[in-house]
Amino acid sequence: MISAAKFLEPARALGYDFYSGVPCSFLTPLINRVISDPALHYVGAASEGEAVAIAAGAWLAGRKTVVMCQNSGLGNTVNPLTSLNWPFSIPSLLIITWRGQPGLKDEPQHELMGEATAELLDVMRVPHAPFPSEEADVPEVLARAENSMAETSLPFALIMQKGSIADEPLDQPAPPPPPGGYLIDRSSGGGRPARAEALQRLLAKAPDDAAIIATTGKTGRELFTLADRRQQLYQVGSMGCAGAMGLGVALNVKRPVIVIDGDGAALMKLGALATIGAYRPDNLVHLVLDNGVHDSTGGQATVSPGVSFAGAAQACGYQTSYLCDSLDGFAVTLKDGLAGRKPCLIHLRTVPGSLSPLGRPTVASLDGVTDLAKSFRSSCMS
Numbered sequence: 001m002i003s004a005a006k007f008l009e010p011a012r013a014l015g016y017d018f019y020s021g022v023p024c025s026f027l028t029p030l031i032n033r034v035i036s037d038p039a040l041h042y043v044g045a046a047s048e049g050e051a052v053a054i055a056a057g058a059w060l061a062g063r064k065t066v067v068m069c070q071n072s073g074l075g076n077t078v079n080p081l082t083s084l085n086w087p088f089s090i091p092s093l094l095i096i097t098w099r100g101q102p103g104l105k106d107e108p109q110h111e112l113m114g115e116a117t118a119e120l121l122d123v124m125r126v127p128h129a130p131f132p133s134e135e136a137d138v139p140e141v142l143a144r145a146e147n148s149m150a151e152t153s154l155p156f157a158l159i160m161q162k163g164s165i166a167d168e169p170l171d172q173p174a175p176p177p178p179p180g181g182y183l184i185d186r187s188s189g190g191g192r193p194a195r196a197e198a199l200q201r202l203l204a205k206a207p208d209d210a211a212i213i214a215t216t217g218k219t220g221r222e223l224f225t226l227a228d229r230r231q232q233l234y235q236v237g238s239m240g241c242a243g244a245m246g247l248g249v250a251l252n253v254k255r256p257v258i259v260i261d262g263d264g265a266a267l268m269k270l271g272a273l274a275t276i277g278a279y280r281p282d283n284l285v286h287l288v289l290d291n292g293v294h295d296s297t298g299g300q301a302t303v304s305p306g307v308s309f310a311g312a313a314q315a316c317g318y319q320t321s322y323l324c325d326s327l328d329g330f331a332v333t334l335k336d337g338l339a340g341r342k343p344c345l346i347h348l349r350t351v352p353g354s355l356s357p358l359g360r361p362t363v364a365s366l367d368g369v370t371d372l373a374k375s376f377r378s379s380c381m382s
Contacts, residue, residue: 005033008030021066022070024069024070026160028168035171052067053241058248071117083238186329193327193348195219213249217265221360244272244275255283273309274316290304292305322346
């Protein structure tokens with residue numbers, strides 16, 4: 001058993017100062033110390049996959065990151081680890097607890113994942129090692145992780161057994177109540193715009209230094225077709241992770257950050273609205289282009305007709321939320337959103353359909369995706 005400081009201080013010396021995750025009782029002392037240390041930054045996520053996406057965004061903004069979670073939540077990380085970190089070559093140090101470790105008594109819900117934890121990491125090609133339980137082992141374990149991530153630019157996991165870290169108190173003052181946000185409904189009931197028309201307006205009005213993250217599918221493809229810019233990142237996978245990734249970027253840069261979501265993607269990880277609202281980055285504009293269908297897979301209906309993304313955002317702590325359904329209303333709203341209090345969410349209802357012919361981001365290989373991430377990271381850090 002070691003103290004939390006005996007791990008965190010050498011890790012900080014290597015540059016690891018941004019942490020995200022979901023608590024586990026095995027992790028309690030480590031998380032408590034991270035939260036209590038003013039030199040470290042911790043973002044509590046609504047889900048484990050969201051934590052991976054937040055850390056990926058922070059890495060794109062130049063930080064070295066750590067993601068902490070229980071192995072029962074490892075399944076939630078599969079999508080971003082395999083379709084975000086892997087193709088974009090985004091490293092992160094993962095600390096995964098080992099509930100249900102074979103041979104040790106634990107609750108029945110942990111038994112199967114306990115048997116599968118190491119094997120699941122192997123299948124995802126995430127190299128791993130035991131979390132150090134002796135102070136003398138810490139430098140060697142961190143060096144192994146560092147060398148692996150330097151060589152592959154991919155995550156490395158430490159598997160933590162019960163009792164690895166000594167108890168640690170939590171020094172976390174109660175957060176102040178969020179300042180009240182407001183919602184403006186500019187719905188007109190008239191003709192809804194096409195998604196491409198809204199993207200054209202966005203490109204015309206977005207600040208030159210804005211970092212733009214577009215969700216997977218036809219949203220990103222249309223943005224690429226209209227204008228491919230160095231500071232634009234197209235999520236070619238990891239559906240639902242754009243908001244969390246944008247949060248990770250926004251918390252670590254001064255420039256404006258614009259996230260372009262779709263209704264299906266936003267619904268997939270709706271908990272990200274609560275995390276964004278809780279941490280309230282003052283440079284984030286979150287645009288949800290809602291055409292009511294899964295456009296990329298044949299136009300199957302989503303459940304968005306009964307959802308007010310603007311209302312949900314206001315309830316979650318966004319400072320401004322807007323609902324609009326016309327191009328003119330969107331133009332006014334975008335101007336207000338870029339200039340006003342943030343985080344801001346704009347819910348624009350659009351018609352189904354996409355540009356034709358429709359381009360595709362030039363990421364036909366892993367090298368192409370990696371180059372896209374490198375270009376975006378360079379623009380964020382400049």
